Amino acid sequence: MMIHAVIFDMDGVLVDSEPIYQRQELDLFRELGIEMSEAEHNQFVGMGTKTMCEILIKRYHLNWTVPELVEKSERMYLEYFHREPTITPITGAETLIQTVYQLRLKIALASSSSRENIRIVLERLGFGDYFPIRVSGEEVPQSKPAPDIFRLAANRLQVEPAHCLVIEDSRNGVLAAKAAGMRCIGYAAPNARSQGLEPADIVVTHLTDIHLNTLISQF
Known part of the structure:
Protein backbone atom coordinates (compact mmCIF):
# COMPACT_ATOMS: atom_id res chain seq x y z
CA MET A 1 0.00 0.00 0.00
CA GLU A 84 10.56 31.31 25.93
CA PRO A 85 13.50 33.30 24.51
CA THR A 86 14.05 30.87 21.65
CA ILE A 87 11.79 28.31 20.02
CA THR A 88 13.61 25.88 17.76
CA PRO A 89 12.37 22.92 15.75
CA ILE A 90 13.17 19.39 16.81
CA THR A 91 16.31 18.08 15.13
CA GLY A 92 15.46 16.53 11.78
CA ALA A 93 11.96 18.03 11.54
CA GLU A 94 12.63 20.47 8.73
CA THR A 95 14.68 17.97 6.74
CA LEU A 96 11.83 15.47 7.04
CA ILE A 97 9.31 18.05 5.82
CA GLN A 98 11.55 18.94 2.89
CA THR A 99 11.83 15.23 2.01
CA VAL A 100 8.03 15.03 1.84
CA TYR A 101 8.07 17.85 -0.72
CA GLN A 102 10.96 16.30 -2.65
CA LEU A 103 9.03 13.02 -2.91
CA ARG A 104 5.99 15.00 -4.12
CA LEU A 105 3.80 13.64 -1.36
CA LYS A 106 0.92 15.63 0.04
CA ILE A 107 1.38 17.14 3.50
CA ALA A 108 -0.80 18.33 6.36
CA LEU A 109 -0.60 19.21 10.03
CA ALA A 110 -3.10 17.80 12.53
CA SER A 111 -2.75 19.12 16.06
CA SER A 112 -4.95 19.08 19.15
CA SER A 113 -3.89 22.69 19.71
CA SER A 114 -6.15 25.61 18.82
CA ARG A 115 -5.94 27.27 15.41
CA GLU A 116 -4.31 30.33 17.01
CA ASN A 117 -1.70 28.25 18.84
CA ILE A 118 -0.87 26.41 15.62
CA ARG A 119 -0.47 29.69 13.74
CA ILE A 120 1.81 31.18 16.42
CA VAL A 121 4.03 28.09 16.75
CA LEU A 122 4.46 27.63 12.99
CA GLU A 123 5.21 31.34 12.61
CA ARG A 124 7.92 31.26 15.28
CA LEU A 125 9.44 28.13 13.73
CA GLY A 126 9.34 29.64 10.25
CA PHE A 127 7.27 26.65 9.09
CA GLY A 128 4.09 28.49 8.10
CA ASP A 129 4.50 28.00 4.36
CA TYR A 130 5.12 24.27 4.73
CA PHE A 131 1.60 23.55 5.98
CA PRO A 132 -1.18 25.13 3.92
CA ILE A 133 -3.45 22.33 5.16
CA ARG A 134 -3.95 22.42 8.93
CA VAL A 135 -6.50 20.77 11.20
CA SER A 136 -6.91 21.87 14.80
CA GLY A 137 -8.59 20.16 17.72
CA GLU A 138 -11.23 22.88 17.65
CA GLU A 139 -12.57 21.58 14.35
CA VAL A 140 -13.58 18.08 15.38
CA PRO A 141 -16.19 16.77 17.84
CA GLN A 142 -13.82 14.34 19.56
CA SER A 143 -10.11 14.80 20.22
CA LYS A 144 -7.37 12.18 20.11
CA PRO A 145 -7.46 9.18 20.72
CA ALA A 146 -10.63 9.42 18.58
CA PRO A 147 -9.76 9.34 14.84
CA ASP A 148 -11.75 12.47 13.92
CA ILE A 149 -8.82 14.86 13.45
CA PHE A 150 -6.95 12.51 11.09
CA ARG A 151 -10.05 11.64 9.09
CA LEU A 152 -10.67 15.35 8.56
CA ALA A 153 -7.04 15.83 7.50
CA ALA A 154 -7.34 13.00 4.96
CA ASN A 155 -10.53 14.54 3.64
CA ARG A 156 -8.83 17.89 3.11
CA LEU A 157 -5.85 16.20 1.48
CA GLN A 158 -8.24 14.22 -0.75
CA VAL A 159 -6.31 11.06 0.09
CA GLU A 160 -7.77 7.81 1.40
CA PRO A 161 -6.77 7.14 5.03
CA ALA A 162 -5.04 3.89 4.04
CA HIS A 163 -2.61 5.95 1.94
CA CYS A 164 -1.73 8.36 4.77
CA LEU A 165 1.26 8.17 7.11
CA VAL A 166 1.08 9.95 10.46
CA ILE A 167 4.03 11.05 12.60
CA GLU A 168 3.04 11.24 16.26
CA ASP A 169 4.73 11.43 19.66
CA SER A 170 1.84 10.61 22.03
CA ARG A 171 -0.07 7.42 22.71
CA ASN A 172 -3.37 9.24 22.19
CA GLY A 173 -2.14 10.43 18.80
CA VAL A 174 -0.93 7.00 17.72
CA LEU A 175 -4.22 5.40 18.74
CA ALA A 176 -6.10 8.10 16.80
CA ALA A 177 -4.05 7.50 13.65
CA LYS A 178 -4.53 3.73 13.81
CA ALA A 179 -8.26 4.13 14.49
CA ALA A 180 -8.42 6.28 11.35
CA GLY A 181 -6.94 3.39 9.34
CA MET A 182 -3.59 5.07 8.74
CA ARG A 183 0.02 4.00 9.05
CA CYS A 184 1.83 5.63 11.94
CA ILE A 185 5.38 6.32 13.05
CA GLY A 186 5.74 6.87 16.79
CA TYR A 187 8.42 9.36 17.75
CA ALA A 188 9.75 8.56 21.23
CA ALA A 189 11.97 11.53 21.99
CA PRO A 190 14.79 10.59 24.39
CA ASN A 191 13.80 13.32 26.89
CA ALA A 192 10.02 12.80 26.67
CA ARG A 193 7.74 11.10 29.17
CA SER A 194 7.08 7.43 28.41
CA GLN A 195 4.01 7.30 26.19
CA GLY A 196 3.49 3.67 25.26
CA LEU A 197 3.79 4.06 21.49
CA GLU A 198 3.69 0.31 20.78
CA PRO A 199 0.52 0.49 18.64
CA ALA A 200 2.52 2.46 16.03
CA ASP A 201 3.82 0.59 12.97
CA ILE A 202 7.34 1.82 13.70
CA VAL A 203 8.84 3.61 16.72
CA VAL A 204 11.93 5.80 16.35
CA THR A 205 13.92 7.81 18.89
CA HIS A 206 15.14 10.43 16.41
CA LEU A 207 13.37 12.00 13.44
CA THR A 208 16.57 11.49 11.46
CA ASP A 209 15.88 7.74 11.70
CA ILE A 210 12.82 8.15 9.45
CA HIS A 211 13.78 7.32 5.84
CA LEU A 212 10.65 8.20 3.90
CA ASN A 213 11.91 7.24 0.48
CA THR A 214 12.23 3.64 1.73
CA LEU A 215 9.16 3.55 3.95
CA ILE A 216 6.60 4.81 1.45
CA SER A 217 7.08 1.73 -0.71
CA GLN A 218 7.18 -0.70 2.24
CA PHE A 219 3.88 0.39 3.80
Whole structure:
Protein backbone atom coordinates (compact mmCIF):
# COMPACT_ATOMS: atom_id res chain seq x y z
CA MET A 1 0.00 0.00 0.00
CA MET A 2 1.77 3.15 -1.18
CA ILE A 3 1.85 6.28 0.95
CA HIS A 4 0.52 9.38 -0.80
CA ALA A 5 0.43 11.85 2.11
CA VAL A 6 2.22 12.53 5.39
CA ILE A 7 0.39 14.09 8.33
CA PHE A 8 2.45 15.67 11.10
CA ASP A 9 1.47 16.27 14.69
CA MET A 10 2.91 19.57 15.95
CA ASP A 11 3.70 19.56 19.67
CA GLY A 12 6.48 17.10 20.39
CA VAL A 13 7.10 16.34 16.70
CA LEU A 14 7.94 19.69 15.13
CA VAL A 15 8.70 21.59 18.34
CA ASP A 16 9.67 20.41 21.81
CA SER A 17 6.77 22.13 23.52
CA GLU A 18 6.11 19.36 26.04
CA PRO A 19 8.13 21.07 28.83
CA ILE A 20 6.07 24.24 28.30
CA TYR A 21 2.79 22.31 28.39
CA GLN A 22 3.93 20.37 31.45
CA ARG A 23 4.77 23.54 33.41
CA GLN A 24 1.59 25.27 32.31
CA GLU A 25 -0.69 22.35 33.12
CA LEU A 26 0.89 21.68 36.50
CA ASP A 27 0.48 25.36 37.42
CA LEU A 28 -3.12 25.24 36.20
CA PHE A 29 -3.82 22.16 38.32
CA ARG A 30 -2.32 23.88 41.38
CA GLU A 31 -4.47 26.96 40.82
CA LEU A 32 -7.52 24.70 40.65
CA GLY A 33 -6.51 22.87 43.84
CA ILE A 34 -5.94 19.59 42.02
CA GLU A 35 -3.28 17.11 43.12
CA MET A 36 -2.32 14.80 40.29
CA SER A 37 0.25 12.03 39.90
CA GLU A 38 2.56 11.89 36.89
CA ALA A 39 0.66 8.86 35.58
CA GLU A 40 -2.63 10.78 35.79
CA HIS A 41 -1.05 13.77 34.06
CA ASN A 42 0.35 11.61 31.26
CA GLN A 43 -3.16 10.63 30.13
CA PHE A 44 -3.70 14.19 28.89
CA VAL A 45 -0.66 14.24 26.57
CA GLY A 46 -1.83 14.67 22.98
CA MET A 47 -5.40 15.31 24.09
CA GLY A 48 -7.23 18.50 23.11
CA THR A 49 -7.62 21.27 25.69
CA LYS A 50 -11.42 21.10 25.53
CA THR A 51 -11.49 17.37 26.29
CA MET A 52 -8.97 17.78 29.09
CA CYS A 53 -11.06 20.57 30.65
CA GLU A 54 -14.25 18.51 30.37
CA ILE A 55 -12.56 15.66 32.24
CA LEU A 56 -11.15 17.95 34.94
CA ILE A 57 -14.50 19.66 35.58
CA LYS A 58 -16.35 16.35 35.83
CA ARG A 59 -13.74 14.41 37.81
CA TYR A 60 -12.91 17.14 40.33
CA HIS A 61 -16.34 18.82 40.45
CA LEU A 62 -14.92 22.20 39.46
CA ASN A 63 -17.11 25.28 39.50
CA TRP A 64 -16.05 26.28 35.98
CA THR A 65 -17.71 26.07 32.60
CA VAL A 66 -15.80 24.29 29.85
CA PRO A 67 -15.36 27.47 27.72
CA GLU A 68 -14.06 29.39 30.75
CA LEU A 69 -11.48 26.76 31.65
CA VAL A 70 -10.41 26.28 28.02
CA GLU A 71 -9.87 30.02 27.66
CA LYS A 72 -7.84 30.15 30.90
CA SER A 73 -5.68 27.15 29.94
CA GLU A 74 -4.93 28.43 26.43
CA ARG A 75 -4.19 31.94 27.69
CA MET A 76 -1.72 30.50 30.23
CA TYR A 77 -0.04 28.39 27.54
CA LEU A 78 0.48 31.37 25.23
CA GLU A 79 1.92 33.39 28.11
CA TYR A 80 4.38 30.59 28.88
CA PHE A 81 5.18 30.11 25.19
CA HIS A 82 5.95 33.81 24.64
CA ARG A 83 8.28 33.82 27.65
CA GLU A 84 10.56 31.31 25.93
CA PRO A 85 13.50 33.30 24.51
CA THR A 86 14.05 30.87 21.65
CA ILE A 87 11.79 28.31 20.02
CA THR A 88 13.61 25.88 17.76
CA PRO A 89 12.37 22.92 15.75
CA ILE A 90 13.17 19.39 16.81
CA THR A 91 16.31 18.08 15.13
CA GLY A 92 15.46 16.53 11.78
CA ALA A 93 11.96 18.03 11.54
CA GLU A 94 12.63 20.47 8.73
CA THR A 95 14.68 17.97 6.74
CA LEU A 96 11.83 15.47 7.04
CA ILE A 97 9.31 18.05 5.82
CA GLN A 98 11.55 18.94 2.89
CA THR A 99 11.83 15.23 2.01
CA VAL A 100 8.03 15.03 1.84
CA TYR A 101 8.07 17.85 -0.72
CA GLN A 102 10.96 16.30 -2.65
CA LEU A 103 9.03 13.02 -2.91
CA ARG A 104 5.99 15.00 -4.12
CA LEU A 105 3.80 13.64 -1.36
CA LYS A 106 0.92 15.63 0.04
CA ILE A 107 1.38 17.14 3.50
CA ALA A 108 -0.80 18.33 6.36
CA LEU A 109 -0.60 19.21 10.03
CA ALA A 110 -3.10 17.80 12.53
CA SER A 111 -2.75 19.12 16.06
CA SER A 112 -4.95 19.08 19.15
CA SER A 113 -3.89 22.69 19.71
CA SER A 114 -6.15 25.61 18.82
CA ARG A 115 -5.94 27.27 15.41
CA GLU A 116 -4.31 30.33 17.01
CA ASN A 117 -1.70 28.25 18.84
CA ILE A 118 -0.87 26.41 15.62
CA ARG A 119 -0.47 29.69 13.74
CA ILE A 120 1.81 31.18 16.42
CA VAL A 121 4.03 28.09 16.75
CA LEU A 122 4.46 27.63 12.99
CA GLU A 123 5.21 31.34 12.61
CA ARG A 124 7.92 31.26 15.28
CA LEU A 125 9.44 28.13 13.73
CA GLY A 126 9.34 29.64 10.25
CA PHE A 127 7.27 26.65 9.09
CA GLY A 128 4.09 28.49 8.10
CA ASP A 129 4.50 28.00 4.36
CA TYR A 130 5.12 24.27 4.73
CA PHE A 131 1.60 23.55 5.98
CA PRO A 132 -1.18 25.13 3.92
CA ILE A 133 -3.45 22.33 5.16
CA ARG A 134 -3.95 22.42 8.93
CA VAL A 135 -6.50 20.77 11.20
CA SER A 136 -6.91 21.87 14.80
CA GLY A 137 -8.59 20.16 17.72
CA GLU A 138 -11.23 22.88 17.65
CA GLU A 139 -12.57 21.58 14.35
CA VAL A 140 -13.58 18.08 15.38
CA PRO A 141 -16.19 16.77 17.84
CA GLN A 142 -13.82 14.34 19.56
CA SER A 143 -10.11 14.80 20.22
CA LYS A 144 -7.37 12.18 20.11
CA PRO A 145 -7.46 9.18 20.72
CA ALA A 146 -10.63 9.42 18.58
CA PRO A 147 -9.76 9.34 14.84
CA ASP A 148 -11.75 12.47 13.92
CA ILE A 149 -8.82 14.86 13.45
CA PHE A 150 -6.95 12.51 11.09
CA ARG A 151 -10.05 11.64 9.09
CA LEU A 152 -10.67 15.35 8.56
CA ALA A 153 -7.04 15.83 7.50
CA ALA A 154 -7.34 13.00 4.96
CA ASN A 155 -10.53 14.54 3.64
CA ARG A 156 -8.83 17.89 3.11
CA LEU A 157 -5.85 16.20 1.48
CA GLN A 158 -8.24 14.22 -0.75
CA VAL A 159 -6.31 11.06 0.09
CA GLU A 160 -7.77 7.81 1.40
CA PRO A 161 -6.77 7.14 5.03
CA ALA A 162 -5.04 3.89 4.04
CA HIS A 163 -2.61 5.95 1.94
CA CYS A 164 -1.73 8.36 4.77
CA LEU A 165 1.26 8.17 7.11
CA VAL A 166 1.08 9.95 10.46
CA ILE A 167 4.03 11.05 12.60
CA GLU A 168 3.04 11.24 16.26
CA ASP A 169 4.73 11.43 19.66
CA SER A 170 1.84 10.61 22.03
CA ARG A 171 -0.07 7.42 22.71
CA ASN A 172 -3.37 9.24 22.19
CA GLY A 173 -2.14 10.43 18.80
CA VAL A 174 -0.93 7.00 17.72
CA LEU A 175 -4.22 5.40 18.74
CA ALA A 176 -6.10 8.10 16.80
CA ALA A 177 -4.05 7.50 13.65
CA LYS A 178 -4.53 3.73 13.81
CA ALA A 179 -8.26 4.13 14.49
CA ALA A 180 -8.42 6.28 11.35
CA GLY A 181 -6.94 3.39 9.34
CA MET A 182 -3.59 5.07 8.74
CA ARG A 183 0.02 4.00 9.05
CA CYS A 184 1.83 5.63 11.94
CA ILE A 185 5.38 6.32 13.05
CA GLY A 186 5.74 6.87 16.79
CA TYR A 187 8.42 9.36 17.75
CA ALA A 188 9.75 8.56 21.23
CA ALA A 189 11.97 11.53 21.99
CA PRO A 190 14.79 10.59 24.39
CA ASN A 191 13.80 13.32 26.89
CA ALA A 192 10.02 12.80 26.67
CA ARG A 193 7.74 11.10 29.17
CA SER A 194 7.08 7.43 28.41
CA GLN A 195 4.01 7.30 26.19
CA GLY A 196 3.49 3.67 25.26
CA LEU A 197 3.79 4.06 21.49
CA GLU A 198 3.69 0.31 20.78
CA PRO A 199 0.52 0.49 18.64
CA ALA A 200 2.52 2.46 16.03
CA ASP A 201 3.82 0.59 12.97
CA ILE A 202 7.34 1.82 13.70
CA VAL A 203 8.84 3.61 16.72
CA VAL A 204 11.93 5.80 16.35
CA THR A 205 13.92 7.81 18.89
CA HIS A 206 15.14 10.43 16.41
CA LEU A 207 13.37 12.00 13.44
CA THR A 208 16.57 11.49 11.46
CA ASP A 209 15.88 7.74 11.70
CA ILE A 210 12.82 8.15 9.45
CA HIS A 211 13.78 7.32 5.84
CA LEU A 212 10.65 8.20 3.90
CA ASN A 213 11.91 7.24 0.48
CA THR A 214 12.23 3.64 1.73
CA LEU A 215 9.16 3.55 3.95
CA ILE A 216 6.60 4.81 1.45
CA SER A 217 7.08 1.73 -0.71
CA GLN A 218 7.18 -0.70 2.24
CA PHE A 219 3.88 0.39 3.80
